[in-house]
Amino acid sequence: MKHEINQPIKDILQEAGLYHRQLLEFNDVNSSVISLGDYILADVNGDDTIDVKDVRVLVDNKLVKVTEVDTTNALITLEKPVVSGQEVSVRFASSSVEPEYVEKVRTEALSEIISKIPCEAAWAEEYNPTLRYIQRLMAAGMLLVRDYGFNEDIENTSKDGYKKLELASEKLNTLIATVCGEACSRSAQGFATRDDGDLFSKRPHISSEDW
Structure with a gap:
C-alpha cells in the first residue's frame, strides 16, 4: 500500500x-x-x-x-x-532554508512514520489529518534541531525542535495504541534526528509585514 x-x-x-x-x-x-x-x-x-x-x-x-x-x-x-x-x-x-532541503526532511519524516506504524488500519483515510499533523511536527522538529548551534540569532531552536519531536511521538503513539493496539504503540518510541551541519545561510533582512 x-x-x-x-x-x-x-x-x-x-x-x-x-x-x-x-x-x-x-x-x-x-x-x-x-x-x-x-x-x-x-x-x-x-x-x-x-x-x-x-x-x-x-x-x-x-x-x-x-x-x-x-x-x-x-x-x-x-x-x-x-x-x-x-x-x-x-x-x-x-x-531561511531551501525548499529542496525541506522536501528531503519531509520525506525522511514520512519514512520514519511508516517504519513505526505496525498496522495498515492506521493508514485509513480518516486518520490522514492526524498523520499529516505528525509529519508536520516531525519535519519541523528535525529542521529546528539540525539548525541548533550554527545560527545563534535563532533562540531556543534546539529546545523547540525536540519539543515538536516529542509531541509528534506522543501523537503517533496514541494513534497506534488506538488503531493498532496498545502493545504496538511502543514501536513509535524514539524518532531519529541526524545533524547534517549548518542548513541555513544567514540572509540580510530588508523588510517584512503581513499580506
Whole structure:
C-alpha cells in the first residue's frame, strides 16, 4: 500500500517558524526584471511550486502581471518594463532554508512514520489529518534541531525542535495504541534526528509585514 500524506512545504516551514511574508518597495527600477536580493523564495499558495502565482507586484498602486519567477537568482520578470520614479511594491514569501532541503526532511519524516506504524488500519483515510499533523511536527522538529548551534540569532531552536519531536511521538503513539493496539504503540518510541551541519545561510533582512 502506498502511503502519501505529504504536508505542503509551506506548512512545515510555518510550523518551524521559518516562513516569512515580505514586502519590498522600490522607486529606482528601470527594467521589466526586478531583483529580490538574497532572499530564498517560498511558496505562498501551498502547492509546493514557486511561480508567478506566489508573487504580487503593484506599480503606482496598480496590480501588474508577473510573467516569470527565477527562484535560483531571486528575480521576477514583469509583462511590461517599469520606468525609474514609479513606485513598485513586491509581496512574496521567504524562508531561511531551501525548499529542496525541506522536501528531503519531509520525506525522511514520512519514512520514519511508516517504519513505526505496525498496522495498515492506521493508514485509513480518516486518520490522514492526524498523520499529516505528525509529519508536520516531525519535519519541523528535525529542521529546528539540525539548525541548533550554527545560527545563534535563532533562540531556543534546539529546545523547540525536540519539543515538536516529542509531541509528534506522543501523537503517533496514541494513534497506534488506538488503531493498532496498545502493545504496538511502543514501536513509535524514539524518532531519529541526524545533524547534517549548518542548513541555513544567514540572509540580510530588508523588510517584512503581513499580506
